[in-house]
Amino acid sequence: MRETAYAKINLALHVRRRREDGYHELETAFAFVDVGDELTARTAAQDRLTVTGEFAGALDDPFGNIASRALGKLPRAEGLAVTLDKRLPVAAGLGGGSADAGAVFRMIRERYGLPDDWRERAAALGADVPACVESEACIGRGTGTDLASLANDLAGTPVLLVNPRAPLATAAVFAAWDGRDCGALPDGPASQIAREGRNGLEAPAIGQCPAIADILAALRGTRAFLHRMSGSGATCFALFENLEERDAAAVAIANSNPKWWQMRGRLR
Structure with missing residues (x-):
């Protein structure tokens, strides 16, 4: 079995309020x-x-790894030996761990099926996991687990x-949030929400991590029609009209900032 753990980005992320349970009410695309x-x-x-790849060293607790915990959430008649090639940076606003868990859910769904309460099991692993199981554009509300079509x-x-x-x-970024309600997400398709929305966690x-501002400035200097920080950072993304503009931007940024990590792709 083979699955890609698709990188998650937040086209917009509006933080609405702090909840009494310590979490935050938010609206995100x-x-x-x-x-x-x-x-x-x-x-x-x-x-x-088993974890391999460029960022394997950042996952030093295999039993606490969310992909391992996802396996434990879905009992089966036989075990699975999973190898995770960790290509996404850790704690980067890309939902990397949640995406890994989502990929585990999809592999198990394909071979064994999922229990009826799989959404609750996914949410127990992390707020982004339910969205990452399907890995399709959607709206998230509440802590991010209440999903709607987009x-x-x-x-x-x-x-x-x-x-x-x-x-x-x-947690540290949310703790530094200034408490100002970002307001509701704009209505409309993904492109409208992306253009009219914002990321309320960008300032904290x-x-x-001041380097985020440097990345946003570098992306602003490209031909991207949209650039924004994803999630709680520090990864930023830029959207382009065509592959040539994206690839030219990638080369220019790599030449000027060779120590930065980058990855190219397309939105699903």
Whole structure:
């Protein structure tokens, strides 16, 4: 079995209020890139996870890894030996761990089927996991687990992801949020929400990782029709009209900032 854990981006992320349980009410437009981590699996006597790839070193607790926990959420008659090729940076606003868990759910769905309460099991792993199981553009409300359909007129759009190779803890960014209601998401298809929306976590994230501002400035200097920070950072994305403009931007940014991580793809 083989699955791609598609990188998640937030076309817009509006934080509405802090909840008494410590979480935040938000409204977001999820979108997914057609590249990300890669998972392969084969049947085994018991579940196990092996992590390889550029960012494997950042996942030093295999039992606490969300992909491993996803295996434990979905009991089967036989085990799975999963190899995770970690290509996405960790704590990067791309939902990498949640995307890995979503890919595990899809592999198990394909071979064994999922229990009726799979959405609740996914949400117990993390707020982004239910959206990452389907990895299709959608609206997320509440903590991000209340999902609604989204007219996706951006499918196929070339996208460039850029990260300064600096992990940024989601909890710390939310804690630094200024408490101002960002307001409701705009109505309309994905393109309208992307153009008229915002990321309400951008300012607190830049306060903790100033390199985000440098990336946004670099993307602003390209031919992208939209650039924004994703999630709680530090990855930023840019959307382009065509592949040539995206690839030219990628080369220019790599030449001027060779230490930054980047990945090219298209929106699903």
